[in-house]
Amino acid sequence: MAQAIRLHQASPLKASCHQCSLSNLCLPLAVEENDLDRLEDIVQQGRIFNRGEHIFDQSTPFRSCFAVKSGAIKTSIISENGEEQVTGFFMPGELVGLDSMGSKNYACTARALERTSVCEFPVDKLEELTGKLPDLQHHMYHLMSQEIQGSHQLAMLLSKNTAEERIAALLLSLSSRFQRRRMSGTNFSLPMARNDIANFLGLAVETVSRVFTRFQNQGIISARGREVELLDVEALQTVTREFSRQNT
Amino acid sequence: MAQAIRLHQASPLKASCHQCSLSNLCLPLAVEENDLDRLEDIVQQGRIFNRGEHIFDQSTPFRSCFAVKSGAIKTSIISENGEEQVTGFFMPGELVGLDSMGSKNYACTARALERTSVCEFPVDKLEELTGKLPDLQHHMYHLMSQEIQGSHQLAMLLSKNTAEERIAALLLSLSSRFQRRRMSGTNFSLPMARNDIANFLGLAVETVSRVFTRFQNQGIISARGREVELLDVEALQTVTREFSRQNT
């Protein structure tokens, strides 16, 4: 409940990971208390982006990873012809830009879905630091491998599951990510448009819309615009596993 | 042209990345000459697996990454109910296990598609070494981010492209990977069964088969079993971009 914001008196104008309420979700997770100071040294905190603004652009020089403090970010790849493919949604405490680590240019474009504040980790400093702090390096590997795994899960969802299953999975994913931040896991507002959901899940907008109303008619959710309430989480979980059962 | 195999007299029975013909594809790519020795120290070379044998299993303790020397490996995730999802194919010079870096257990199962030899990189030693060699660390980040990107590309392929486009893309991918090894890019034998292709691309086996024969009738490829010849690479490339053009 209580948000456990420790007031830490050092350098009030400067970045402070210590007093960030997300510190246990973000990079510092695996880092020792005294190492945290060194991470703070390289972080540029508090940049703010308005809805629709680009945090970075595909094919421009890769300089930094960004941790979301508040708001939400979507990443997408624009193919040669201008087709957009949404590759992910990032909520507070999550790190954007890992798919570009070790590359010269950003592999995707990131833009704010709503008013969003971020912390910036310049990659040169970050690599230097991970070379010195084995725990931090290990954590970076962990985050990156998580992203690979997540991507595989997504591919699996896209290739084997129905529209209902994909949407149920997304809703549950968002739910648990809200819960991690001590917010309601059953009552939240979607940061992204139906269009983005459709694109991300490889569906047509119309299909997304239809599934939403179907779920609503079944009493599983209640949705008005971006405002969503999960009325029957169990049912949603069943939907995601439905597919599995059938083939047994 | 010439394969530039330098005979390096040190420790003939021990691992030697120096004299591996894949060294410019594998980990050492970005590593200084003198750093290569230190990498050699941690590598366990020459383990051999027969077709069907497991290199490692999902949910068992993560100990090592493996570089393919010869043969081919497929990785897959087994979901709770036993459904298999193929997540990747790995050819000589490619590194398997990156999706488990920083985790306690392997995130997927890897098995040999044919008789396969690998080099093993114990992860504890590897992390220790990347902490000391910034170039190697950078290279690891690069490889991992490549895998994220590849995974996104796959998701894109699965969510937006037709069966023909997916299969054309796979054939071209394999082609370029054979070419990297200075082998024919137009005449090769598929290391995997139709079943694996179907699973990987999110299609039914029958569909894969049908597309193969359709391509054959169009004179784009010539296939007998796993033996494949790409007769018209341009046409294949057109197929993969076909989708893009339509929506312009």
Place this chain on the structure above:
DNA sequence: ATCCGTTATTGATGCATGTCAAAACCGTAC
């Protein structure tokens, strides 16, 4: 060489989802 299990091909049919079209809704600016 022959047999048998696995893998691959081919055909017929049904369904989920894309596409096209239009109406309803929403937020924003004037």
Place this chain on the structure above:
DNA sequence: GTACGGTTTTGACATGCATCAATAACGGAT
């Protein structure tokens, strides 16, 4: 408040691919 562009919903229709079913080709073992 009203008017507008963009988003969301709903409906009718078309189609690509999965599914079921059967045959054919392959490959390893005897």
